[in-house]
Amino acid sequence: MDLALIPKGVQRCSLKTFLPWTLLWLAFIAWGVVSAFFCLYKGLNQTNMNHYFAFGLWIVFDLSIIALGAGAFFTGFLTHVMGGIFIYPYRENLKPVVNAAVVIGFICYSSAIAMLGIDIGQPLRGWFIFWHANVHSMLTEVSFCITVYLGVLTIEYLPILLSNRKLSEVPEFNIFGNNLHHIVALFAAAGTFLSFFHQGSLGGLYGVLFGRPFAYREGFFIWPWTFFLFILSAIAAGPSFTLLCVWVTEKVTKKKLVNRDAFLTLGKISGWLLAVYLIFKIMDTVSWIYGVVHRAGLSFMDFYSGPYSLWLIIAEIGIFGVIPAIILITPRLREKNTLLIVGALMNIIGIVLNRFVFTIQTLSIPVLPFESFMSYFPTWQEWGIAVGAIGYGILLFSLSYRYLSIFPLEPELSPVKIFGVSVKDFGVVKGG
């Protein structure tokens, strides 16, 4: 039925197979919609957030998907800016994944902004932050940058959308899509600028909390060290997330979609950036112990006697930091497919843990003499919004994969064969 929409030279499953696949994700979205309704109609009392935990699951999730969505800006930067203007030897290796990275980035940022719309409680007043901007606030900077960057990602997504087989038959769409594609370096550069600052400001947000010694950091000029650490960790995790998403798509579709060089390049970039990040992160942790903590009259273990104990820092920096960095920077290990995927997954878990620590652990630690350690667990409504975002992401990625050419090498790597003859002119639907 939808054969006319399927890109040329590729094979997709039948609608009978595709529709049940979408049902699960639609159920996730339905849970999200019901949760959103409760939160907007009854208010934020539907959540377990309180005066201690002003930030909860949604902010952990937002910070994580924004970091994982960094693959879009960083891959775009290396391909279109570094590769187009300067010399970047791996440009050709990244080209097969750049469209997928844009789609993933668009999904991450659009779902993050949708979640923030619920989190602010009264989305109708969301525009206040833009009009009554506090220019000294890290959060204002984040709001401005993620909103504008979502606009940039929409512009980058447009040529991919307009390349759809049916849409590209309309001359206006086809020419407009091509013209946008010709100046993609401009949008990639704008995206890089915006991403650099909002990824950093998300870290800066915690680093400036001088009343909370667990998060507070010294820094350079107006930026605490967490500003730079968040940028580094995001560009280390982003390519790993892109790698993992493409690998999962290959496994689900049972097709080869990108060449091996693309996987290895993403793994290598991720590994080296993770290694650099870890060096600075360890230096930052040591200087924090002997600097901020010491001056606050506390000891390192004072922060780890509550519900979020020492295992978190061991997991974040050791298990899900050092181990994936070693795997991804060692060519012999990286070249083994299983280890490459395990390394990328561990890298992602490490960065998500980092965002969890900065959001939840920071707020759980007492800062006044009469306070004690607090713990937080989200309600079903909070989980619902997060699960809804996951459902939306997988559904949009599935639809993009089915109807758009997000993997330009697919017709070459997984040719469609009818009676043993490769077909390049028509999209094909597999029966069953």
Next chain:
Amino acid sequence: MVPFVFEWEWDAGHLIFMGLLYMVLGAISLGMIYAFIKTWLDLKDKT
């Protein structure tokens, strides 16, 4: 926020922060205007 609203102050913070924002918005807008005009010209050539 724009310079003619009552909260605006002519200080370095406002100039740098809002200046950079409007610079990026300007670059993105120029790119879009270029793509629209180029499309219009290309379509005119085609017909």
